[in-house]
Amino acid sequence: MRRYRVNEIFYSIQGEGAFAGSPAVFVRFSGCNLACPWCDTDHSHAVEMTHDELEDAVRELLKGHGGAIIVLTGGEPALQLSEDAPLFRGSGSRVCIETNGTLPVPDWVDWVTVSPKNELSPIVPAPDELKFVFEPEHIPYYLSMQEERCEKSIQPLARKDGTTNLREALDFVLAHPRFKLSVQLHKIIGVR
Numbered sequence: 001m002r003r004y005r006v007n008e009i010f011y012s013i014q015g016e017g018a019f020a021g022s023p024a025v026f027v028r029f030s031g032c033n034l035a036c037p038w039c040d041t042d043h044s045h046a047v048e049m050t051h052d053e054l055e056d057a058v059r060e061l062l063k064g065h066g067g068a069i070i071v072l073t074g075g076e077p078a079l080q081l082s083e084d085a086p087l088f089r090g091s092g093s094r095v096c097i098e099t100n101g102t103l104p105v106p107d108w109v110d111w112v113t114v115s116p117k118n119e120l121s122p123i124v125p126a127p128d129e130l131k132f133v134f135e136p137e138h139i140p141y142y143l144s145m146q147e148e149r150c151e152k153s154i155q156p157l158a159r160k161d162g163t164t165n166l167r168e169a170l171d172f173v174l175a176h177p178r179f180k181l182s183v184q185l186h187k188i189i190g191v192r
Contacts, residue, residue, distance in 0.1 A: 011023070011025050062093060086108035095108070098131075130145055135165075
C-alpha cells in the first residue's frame with residue numbers, strides 16, 4: 001500500500017505565482033532531493049499517510065470550499081507521486097504542483113509550477129509556470145528562459161534576517177516585461 005510522508009495539510013490562500021489570491025488546500029510533503037537555504041519546510045517533521053488517508057484529509061478540508069485548488073508542495077512532492085496512483089481525481093479541484101523541476105511529474109497533475117534552483121537544474125518538459133527566486137547572479141539564466149511558452153515570475157528572495165531583494169527583483173521585472181513580479185501574498189496578509 002502506497003504511503004506518503006506529509007509535513008502538513010491546511011486550507012489558506014495561494015500566496016505565489018499564477019494563482020496568487022486563490023483559496024487552496026495545501027499538501028506539504030516532507031523530503032527533498034535538494035537543500036535550498038531558503039526552504040520553509042521542516043523536513044524533520046512528517047506523518048506517514050496512506051493514499052486513502054491523504055485523500056480523506058483533503059476531502060474534509062474541501063467541504064464547503066468548492067472551487068479551491070489543491071497545491072502539492074514541499075520539499076519536493078514529485079519524490080512521492082507516481083503516474084499509477086493519482087490523487088484527488090474527482091475532487092472537482094484543479095491539482096497543482098510546486099516542484100524544483102528535477103523529477104518527472106505525473107500526467108494527472110493539472111498545473112505544473114517549476115521553481116528551478118539553479119542553472120544546473122533540469123526542467124520538466126512544458127511547465128505551465130516558471131517561478132524564479134530572484135538572485136542577481138542568475139539573471140543570464142532567467143533571460144535564457146524568455147522563449148519558454150509559459151507564465152514566468154520573479155519572486156524576491158526572503159532572507160533569514162527578514163530582508164528581501166524586492167527592489168532588485170522589481171527593477172528586473174520592469175526591464176523585462178515577459179516576467180511578472182510574484183510577492184509572497186500570504187506573508188503580506190498574515191496567513192500561512
